[in-house]
Amino acid sequence: MSAAEDDERASVQVVTPDGRFEPNAAAEEYLPYLERVTDDDQRRFYRDMAVVRRFDAEAGHLQRQGQLALWAGSHGQEAAQVGSGRALRAQDTIFPAYREHAVAKIRGVDLLDVLRLMRGLTNGGWVPEEVGNFHLYTLVIGAQTLHATGYAMGVALDGAPTGDPERDEAVLVYFGDGATSEGETSEAFIWATSFATPQVFFLQNNHWAISVPVSRQSRTPLVDRAAGFGLRATRIDGNDVLASYAVTAKQLDDARAGRGPGFIEAMTYRMGAHTTADDPTRYRGSSELEEWRARDPIARFRTHLEAQSLADDGFFADVDQEAADFAADIRRRVVELGPPDPALIFDTVYTDEHPLMSAQQDWLRAYEAGFGA
Amino acid sequence: MTTTWTMSRALNAGLDAALAADGKVLLLGEDVGPLGGVFRVTDSLAAKYGPSRVFDSPLGEAGIVGTAIGLAMRGYRPICEIQFDGFIYPAFNQITSQLAKLTARHEGKASFPVVIRVPYGGHVGAVEHHQESPEAYFAHTAGLRVVSPSTPNDAYWMIQQAVQSNDPVVFFEPKSRYWPKGEVDEESPAATLHTSRVVRGGTDLTLVGHGAMVAMMLQAAEVAATEGTSIEVVDLRSLSPIDFGPLVRSVEKTGRLVVAQEAPGFASLGSEIAATVAERAFYALHAPVLRVSSFDTPFPPAKLESLYLPDADRILEAVDRALDY
Numbered sequence: 262m263s264a265a266e267d268d269e270r271a272s273v274q275v276v277t278p279d280g281r282f283e284p285n286a287a288a289e290e291y292l293p294y295l296e297r298v299t300d301d302d303q304r305r306f307y308r309d310m311a312v313v314r315r316f317d318a319e320a321g322h323l324q325r326q327g328q329l330a331l332w333a334g335s336h337g338q339e340a341a342q343v344g345s346g347r348a349l350r351a352q353d354t355i356f357p358a359y360r361e362h363a364v365a366k367i368r369g370v371d372l373l374d375v376l377r378l379m380r381g382l383t384n385g386g387w388v389p390e391e392v393g394n395f396h397l398y399t400l401v402i403g404a405q406t407l408h409a410t411g412y413a414m415g416v417a418l419d420g421a422p423t424g425d426p427e428r429d430e431a432v433l434v435y436f437g438d439g440a441t442s443e444g445e446t447s448e449a450f451i452w453a454t455s456f457a458t459p460q461v462f463f464l465q466n467n468h469w470a471i472s473v474p475v476s477r478q479s480r481t482p483l484v485d486r487a488a489g490f491g492l493r494a495t496r497i498d499g500n501d502v503l504a505s506y507a508v509t510a511k512q513l514d515d516a517r518a519g520r521g522p523g524f525i526e527a528m529t530y531r532m533g534a535h536t537t538a539d540d541p542t543r544y545r546g547s548s549e550l551e552e553w554r555a556r557d558p559i560a561r562f563r564t565h566l567e568a569q570s571l572a573d574d575g576f577f578a579d580v581d582q583e584a585a586d587f588a589a590d591i592r593r594r595v596v597e598l599g600p601p602d603p604a605l606i607f608d609t610v611y612t613d614e615h616p617l618m619s620a621q622q623d624w625l626r627a628y629e630a631g632f633g634a
Numbered sequence: 635m636t637t638t639w640t641m642s643r644a645l646n647a648g649l650d651a652a653l654a655a656d657g658k659v660l661l662l663g664e665d666v667g668p669l670g671g672v673f674r675v676t677d678s679l680a681a682k683y684g685p686s687r688v689f690d691s692p693l694g695e696a697g698i699v700g701t702a703i704g705l706a707m708r709g710y711r712p713i714c715e716i717q718f719d720g721f722i723y724p725a726f727n728q729i730t731s732q733l734a735k736l737t738a739r740h741e742g743k744a745s746f747p748v749v750i751r752v753p754y755g756g757h758v759g760a761v762e763h764h765q766e767s768p769e770a771y772f773a774h775t776a777g778l779r780v781v782s783p784s785t786p787n788d789a790y791w792m793i794q795q796a797v798q799s800n801d802p803v804v805f806f807e808p809k810s811r812y813w814p815k816g817e818v819d820e821e822s823p824a825a826t827l828h829t830s831r832v833v834r835g836g837t838d839l840t841l842v843g844h845g846a847m848v849a850m851m852l853q854a855a856e857v858a859a860t861e862g863t864s865i866e867v868v869d870l871r872s873l874s875p876i877d878f879g880p881l882v883r884s885v886e887k888t889g890r891l892v893v894a895q896e897a898p899g900f901a902s903l904g905s906e907i908a909a910t911v912a913e914r915a916f917y918a919l920h921a922p923v924l925r926v927s928s929f930d931t932p933f934p935p936a937k938l939e940s941l942y943l944p945d946a947d948r949i950l951e952a953v954d955r956a957l958d959y
Contacts (some may be wrong), residue, residue: 273805278671304882385739396707397739402732407697411704418660418686420708445727455692609742610777616875 272496272528275342275503279555280564287426291507294348299508306347306502307566308580310339310559313363315584318391319591320379324537328595329379337532341465343367344437344505344526348513348619349433350426353415353555354394356409356434358402364435368393373594382601403443406462409434410449413458422459422519429517432460433509437479439470441486441508450490453522461512462466462492465499467531470543487524499527500558552631610611636819642812644786645675647820648793649713652892653683656711659797661688662752663698663715665713672717673753673812695725701731702748711747719746719754720763720933726771733802734780737834745800749793754782756928756943757810757844759936762934766933767845767897773874773906781827782806784848786816788871791823799827806873808845817868828872830880836866839953840884842907843872843894847944851894854949863957873903882914889920890956894949899927921959924952 273287275295279427284292285482317334324332331397334344338360349355355364366372376385399405413432422429440446441464453460454458464483468475492514497504505527512523530553534541566572570623607622652659661676667690670677680688691698695716697839702712716722722729729750736746756765775782779801783789789807796803806843825831834855848869855865855881866884870876876925883893891911893904908923926944934942 345750377733383741385741388740388743399732401727404727404732406698407682407700408704408707408727411706412708413704414701415705415708415710418705419708433829444694444724448694448700450716451692451694452697452701481907495690609738609740611779612737612742615801 266435267334268464270469271492272498273508274498274501274506275507276501276561276626278500278561280568282565288504288507291504291511294510295503296506298475298503302347303566304341304576306506307365307559307562308583309343309347309363309582310502310562312416312584312587313366314339314344314559315588316366316591317362319588320376321537323376323592323595329376330381331536331538332542333379333484333536334531334533335360335362337530337553338465338467339363340502340562341505341527341529344471344502345433345463345509345527348506348509349393350513351393352428353431353513354389354396354412354430354432355398356405356412357398358405358435358437359398360438361435365392366487368395370395372585373591375597376591377598379597382598384607392496403440403446403449404595406434406436406446406449407452410458411459411596413453414456415427416459417456422517424518426514426517430459431513431517432458433463433513434460435463435465438464438468438478438483439473441483442470442618447490450487450492454491457519457521459516459519461509461516462487462565463509463521464524464526465529466526469535469541469545471535471539472541474545481555484524484526487526492522492524492549493520494524494526496526496528499529500556500561502558502562520578529558551601556557602622636656636817638815639786639790639818641783641786641789641807641862642673642675644790644818645793645807646677647818648790649676649679650682651675652713652794652797653679653687655794656797658709658711659687660705660710660712661715662702663711664691664693664717666690666715671715671754672686673809673811674808674852675751675807676715678749680753688843689898690840695721695723696728699725699728699748700751701734703728703736703746706746706748707744711749713749713751713797715752716752718770719752720765722739722752722768722822723861727805729772729778730775732777737801738777744766746802747797747800748802748903749796749799749805750802751793751807753809753812753858754806755808756933756939757846761936762933765936765939767895767928769804769806769873772899773903775874777802777829778874779803779872779873780806782827783871784808784845784869787824790818790820790869792827795827801817804846810846811849814849825871828870828875830870830872830877832880833839833841833869834865834867834868834885836864836888838864838888839882839890839892839950839956840866840888841953842868842870842881844873844903845896847894847896847946850944850946851949853946854953856943857946857950865953865954876907876910878910878914885911885915886918889924890959892926892943892956893923893953894926896928896943899925900930902927921956924956926952
């Protein structure tokens with residue numbers, strides 16, 4: 262089966278690529294989760310996607326202008342991220358990879374902190390408990406899948422679910438198609454099913470692991486592979502924000518209710534480079550890019566909102582202005598960032614006292630002082 | 635109150651005490667449950683604390699350590715067992731790139747109190763991957779603490795202290811010392827976790843080492859004493875950080891140092907000790923610091939291990955060389 266045929270297998274889709282609200286057969290069991298989506302929520306989804314896309318573009322510019330060491334873009338993946346991010350409940354915990362900027366923003370991360378990471382000012386950037394339990398980005402591919410699983414084991418150890426979805430916790434972990442080849446990701450699937458953890462694995466299949474296509478990662482549809490591990494596995498149109506929302510909401514509620522771990526394969530596309538360090542024209546053709554541009558998550562949802570009379574030109578103008586303001590504010594604050602405190606090198610390595618940390622910090626201070634005022 | 639226990643039994647009692655003291659302490663790993671571990675160190679603990687506190691993991695070292703990290707994020711204090719020294723490498727990413735660095739990644743605002751127990755070392759005639767001494771890899775990695783007890787008493791106390799540490803601890807258990815018995819004082823710990831200790835006084839030369847080498851160093855010192863040489867023996871106990879104070883003071887007194895270790899010598903803990911003592915006690919030294927190590931080869935088939943591993947005779951050979959300077 263070719264990769265293209267692969268993608269055409271039944272995926273949950275609610276809004277068609279040309280913007281018609283036409284839930285397909287696979288979407289049927291998830292429709293009750295759309296009933297709770299208000300018109301305001303739909304406009305919120307659009308706003309989330311549009312603002313983050315503008316932020317992403319600004320971050321790319323900042324990198325090109327030497328203000329960031331690196332940028333890992335999210336262009337094209339906004340629907341997968343916003344739908345799943347908005348499906349989370351306040352008590353849920355999220356383990357991202359490193360390009361889930363939309364989810365970070367939804368949970369309350371100041372996206373300046375993401376840029377502090379990419380500027381080389383921190384290796385973290387936020388305190389998960391202060392930003393909706395959104396954990397730090399993990400740059401080693403797939404490593405966070407095990408952390409999420411261990412955390413979810415802890416949720417289960419803390420007590421059986423009460424049956425109240427407003428209280429029971431679930432864990433969501435993001436990873437990409439490249440990560441599915443990492444042994445640690447397979448181990449996470451095994452541990453999750455063995456311990457029946459309250460968690461959902463959210464795979465953003467953006468088709469490219471830097472320059473290597475997903476066909477080199479797997480000859481089997483990844484959603485089928487997940488089912489082989491015993492995960493409740495569903496494939497969705499990852500560029501459909503309503504599909505992403507509804508399926509994630511159901512999967513999370515199933516997980517929090519004690520029905521075991523789930524898996525979502527969101528079929529999407531990385532419209533830009535893997536990071537600013539690579540050149541996608543060396544490994545993929547423009548026809549593929551154009552094919553996916555026609556499936557753009559934001560344009561599609563705008564057509565839907567217009568067709569359903571949920572938003573007018575004034576709304577879209579307002580969103581554009583908010584996005585522009587957001588980007589300008591980020592730019593202003595990034596360039597004002599000062600250097601990190603050298604104490605960060607030593608003070609944060611251990612929780613308890615460690616003799617080498619104090620000795621080496623003292624040495625560095627004396628050495629620096631030796632250069633005089 | 636003192637009791638006579640093997641190290642295996644002392645570790646079991648120490649783990650029991652740690653589990654009893656704090657409901658957040660968990661014990662996990664391959665075969666640690668009903669079987670009680672391949673060395674029976676966790677014997678009967680699953681029955682006593684139940685499957686939510688002491689449980690078997692699927693067979694995957696990265697999974698064991700990676701999920702322990704997640705459990706620590708949730709507020710638990712997991713103790714994981716890696717079944718044998720040579721099986722730790724599949725977990726290397728989770729230990730060195732994740733566990734070791736997560737507190738720094740969180741800018742000090744999160745702690746990862748995970749203990750990784752590792753039976754290690756040779757002298758047991760086992761097949762490949764079951765006799766290695768990989769402690770230098772972990773001592774080299776910032777963010778980890780690395781310790782190794784040499785006696786049942788230290789094992790009993792150090793495992794409890796390791797569980798109380800708010801930083802990750804890699805806890806190396808010298809498997810050739812699991813079965814000899816020793817006195818354990820259940821009332822008061824002999825020392826804090828990261829201290830080295832003079833275990834035999836002497837004036838002519840200092841021997842330093844850890845784990846199973848401590849018994850061999852004491853044996854060598856005993857033989858040397860019959861030949862009129864007074865050897866001071868220092869048990870390192872903590873491999874990261876290293877408590878250099880007692881060692882440097884000892885060398886300032888004796889003027890000679892031999893480091894003994896089961897690990898290969900190249901880029902080893904012995905190398906670090908030799909360099910640091912040379913820096914701190916240069917004028918006290920009457921001879922270069924000598925290292926007694928295994929060879930810089932893979933651990934050979936077990937029938938050759940007596941040629942590969944250092945023993946009391948090889949330690950004495952280095953002692954003679956140091957004294958001849």
